[in-house]
Amino acid sequence: MKKLQYFLVVFSTLIYSLYRLKNTLSVEPFYDYFDSPQYFKLSIYPSFRLQGITFFFSLLKENDNIVIFQTLLGITSWVTMSSIFVSLISNKKLKIIFYLIFLYLGTTSVIIEHDSAILSESISISALTLLSATFTKFYFTNKDSFAIFTLLSIVFFSSTKSNNFLIAILIFALLSIIFLKRRSLKLRSFKFLIYILSALLIIFFTAVSLSSDITKTLTTSGTINNRIFLNDNWKNQTLQSGYPLSAYENWKYYSSGNFGSPADQAVVDRPDFKSWWRSGGENFLVNFTLKNPDYALISPFLPTHYLKEQSYKKSVLNGWSQGTDLIYNFDGFKNSIAIQTIFFPDQAEYSYLVLAIILLGIAVSILILWLYCHDNFSAIYISLYSMIVMLWGLVNWWFGSKPADMARHQLLAAISFRILIIISLVLVSKKIFDVTRQNDKA
Secondary structure, three states: HHHHEEEEEHOOOOOOOHHHHHHHHHOOOOOOOOHHHOOOOOOOOOOOOHHHHHHHHHHHOHHHHHHHHHHHHHHHHHHHHHHHHHHOOOOHHHHHHHHHHHHHHEHHHHHHHEEEEEEEEHHHHHHHHHHHHHHHHHHHHOOOHHHHHHHHHHHHHOOHHHHHHHHHHHHHHHHHHHHHOOOOOOOOOOOHHHHHHHHHHHHHHHHHHOOOOOOHHHHHHHHHHHHHHHHHHHHHHHHHHOOHHHHHHHHHHHHHOOOOOOOHHHHHHOHHHHHHOOHHHHHHHHHHHHHHHHHHHOOOOOOOOOOOOOOOHHHHHHHHHOOOOOHOOOOOHHHOOOOOOOOOOOOHHHHHHHHHHHHHHHHHHHHHHHOOOOOOHHHHHHHHHHHHHHHHHHHHHOOOHHHHHHHHHHHHHHHHHHHHHHHHHHHHHHHHHHHHHHHHOO
16 A cells, blocks of 8 residues: 555646656747846846846756746655645555645646746746745644754745735744744754844845835836726826826726837826925835725625726736737747646636635634634634735735736635645645544544
């Protein structure tokens, strides 16, 4: 029996690895001529793109080298995550079942299509999987080795995308609370040294994330013109802040055709926009979100209730349900062998249904662990994980998830919910199996 289980793990891992490599070798690398060049510009401070991406891209140089590196990193991180999660289970049959389920999630096109994209998503997904796995293992085992791996994973995660810094800070703060509560962080220890270095690096990557006005101006322009101006009350507030109406008219013009510049870029290049930005526009989105709770808390989920000419495709739920779709939008991916799995269905109505089942499954898992299994420790873990992912998605929606970028900005949150439902099932199965075994012994 042990030999069979070992064979299944090795065989499924090999098939999964060959599948991802084959897909990468079957397609042309996706290169965004507006966005991709920025990832090859390695700079320390200030920097438009973070060094967790620019270091590897500037080192590897060629697109073919980058996509192979991203694929190998993706395989390694996904197999590592799957192995760590199933190590929480003692039942060997359940180990195999959940290991295969994790690999199945990792085969979906929404995830592996980014192996071949010259953007930040592939490495960011790898960082996410490593962080999820190492933090979970440390939470449930309190092992120093996984505490160190978690710290390193937070640093890696914070170095990949500018909108990751808030979540990195939250997880680092949560980890610090756990250290204090368990009294496991001793001075003059190697773990303490890694803790201090990690804190400094997270502060650095946070500063870098906020150092460039390029992202902030583009997301502010995009959010105002794509969303805020569609509501009369919000539009008036924006104009009262000094935002030039001519900038919106300019945005509509550039959105109507190909005039040599993206619409948002055309807006931020205007002198009147730059003047507004220097006069307080830099803080507009933060102040606006704080002053308008309907925008912050209701509109991400029900945009049709507040915004003219909006659809549910522009809600945060759309980003969480469907993910990206490079395979159907880029001719270079026409030979892709990547599949749509049940985690990310093709049809919109099914994808919303799957998301609803996932969120309901997470909620039910919390109740089972809390009320039936009396395992508050696991219930708190799932609750915290859920709240962090949800906050992450909302922050991305508030500050930049315009319709064209919704799926990409919400991709990591969407993947996180899929990972979390499997973890929830792992923890529930583990607890029920342990309780049943104890009752049998009694």
